[in-house]
Amino acid sequence: MDDVTLARFAELAVDFGANLQPGQIVSLSGAPGKERLVRAIAERAYVKGAKFVDLAWFDPWIKRARIEYAADDTIEYVPPWYGDRILAIGRERGAAITLSGPVAPGLMDDLDPVRSGRDRLPAIRETGEVVGRRQINWTILPGPTAAWAELVHPDLEPDAALAKLEEQLLHVLRLDEEDPVSAWKARADRLVEVARKLTERRFDALHYTGPGTDFTVGLLQAVQWQAARFSTADGIPHMPNLPTEEVFTSPDPTRVDGVVSASKPLVLIDGTVVRDLVVKFEKGRVARLDSSTAQETMRTIITRDDGAARLGEVALVDREGRIGALDTVFYDTLIDENAASHIALGRAFPFLTDDEETASRMNESDIHIDFMIGRPDLTVTGITTDGDRVPVLVDGTWQI
Structure with a gap:
């Protein structure tokens, strides 16, 4: 650089x-x-x-x-x-x-x-x-670092791998634009609008179906969907994630059932790589967790406290963002989670509701670990309180 x-x-x-x-x-x-x-x-x-x-x-x-x-x-x-x-x-x-x-x-x-x-x-x-x-x-x-570049692009020489990773990261950060701030504001406007529509629909649950995935997540009625822009309690706007392509909320931690398969490797904060993660939920809790690497590490993490085996976030990602189009596994949750829809074990976001009773029902934990479940053939369907089924995200395209 x-x-x-x-x-x-x-x-x-x-x-x-x-x-x-x-x-x-x-x-x-x-x-x-x-x-x-x-x-x-x-x-x-x-x-x-x-x-x-x-x-x-x-x-x-x-x-x-x-x-x-x-x-x-x-x-x-x-x-x-x-x-x-x-x-x-x-x-x-x-x-x-x-x-x-x-x-x-x-x-x-x-x-x-x-x-x-x-x-x-x-x-x-x-x-x-x-x-x-x-x-x-x-x-x-x-x-970007040289070690990260070699992990993402092992077929390239070290210098070429680092140059390639830097080029990709500058692209997803929109720093290859003449005015990256304006580009980010336009993308944020789109994501915020989708979040507003999802909040207005007040779905009772989301149903995910795709290869290795068939699970349902209950939602809390007084919780908003949010995207891109945050604001402090003192009114300072900021962008928590750069890049960001997600629209997210905190679900009902007691109403999660079914099996979900990770679509990308998960890299823990210390660099440990978790591959081929498959999680089964029953009545909100992880009933089974398997992976081809770091399985016992993950099984240990989800016993850290009562909320570590429950969900604190569900996030939807469309195909309009820049990351997924690169068709690259970046081995970094910040990047990979914004290439594909994801969920997170652990801590929820109480700032997504103004209702104290609802906030008290949201998941609490010392951990917050996102892992990616989105893929082109994942379908997300909203379920209303009357039981009607409404397409939300199909083939990476918003249906609402």
């Missing part, structure tokens, strides 16, 4: 994604291999008037050492000041910018999968609390 492109990348993250306001503290998360991107974002943040850029660094090699050698009764320990740090940024009404994308894919593959599943760092429970209270304006966007 040349200097001009790097500057545009940082500007998109700071000015548009997070929509940083003068005087805000910025929580900036990075990892090895992303140093140049992190520094560019920090510089842009100070240009825009940041009070302070607080860098949070995650090194997966250090996590590997912990899983391999630390005492078993310490694996789930999270220093309390990690959570205190996030809560303090929320109280200060700060901003947050995170760079996604694996830096050491497969690094934990030869370790005890149960121990790997018990250590959820760098995920911090308090992050969900602050986001749920809409205290921060935040964004996540992909930060």
Whole structure:
């Protein structure tokens, strides 16, 4: 990425994604291999008037050492000041910018999968609390690395693989447009309109059918669908995900039944790759979970708390976005989940309703793990309270 492109990348993250306001503290998360991107974002943040850029660094090699050698009764320990740090940024009404994308894919593959599943760092429970209270304006966007590029394009030489990945990411970020902000605003307008229509329909449930998938998800009547744009409690608009192509809501965690098959590999936050994931739900809970890799890791994760085996999100993605058209598995949830419809185990989004009783029924958990279920031949049908069936998404095209 040349200097001009790097500057545009940082500007998109700071000015548009997070929509940083003068005087805000910025929580900036990075990892090895992303140093140049992190520094560019920090510089842009100070240009825009940041009070302070607080860098949070995650090194997966250090996590590997912990899983391999630390005492078993310490694996789930999270220093309390990690959570205190996030809560303090929320109280200060700060901003947050995170760079996604694996830096050491497969690094934990030869370790005890149960121990790997018990250590959820760098995920911090308090992050969900602050986001749920809409205290921060935040964004996540992909930060390419050489290791990630080799995973996505193993048939290319390393330099060519990195150049190809950067080209693709700049395309899905719309940074190949003369005015990427205008392009994003137009796409966001479309997604917000679909979310409005879905909210108005007040479906009682969604029924998904496709290869390896036949399941029904109950919906909560007082919960909205949302897309693209968020706003803090203080009224600061921001784009949490760049790129974003999804329309999403939080379902009824007690009414999920059937079998769903992942359409793409899932990459956990520490780089662990989960392939061929198949989940069976009964009365809202995971009754069976199988995968060809990291199976015991996933089975451990969903026992972390009562809500970890229930759904907190359902998201629909059409075929108008830029990601799916590339026909590439990116091994990064931020990218892959915006190429295909997906669901998430764990934490729901209470800010999607103004009704306290409804919010109390939404799923609670320390985790939030998205996995992709969308494919061209997936059909999503809305079921009304009267039992009528209404096509919603067919062949990747909206029917509402």
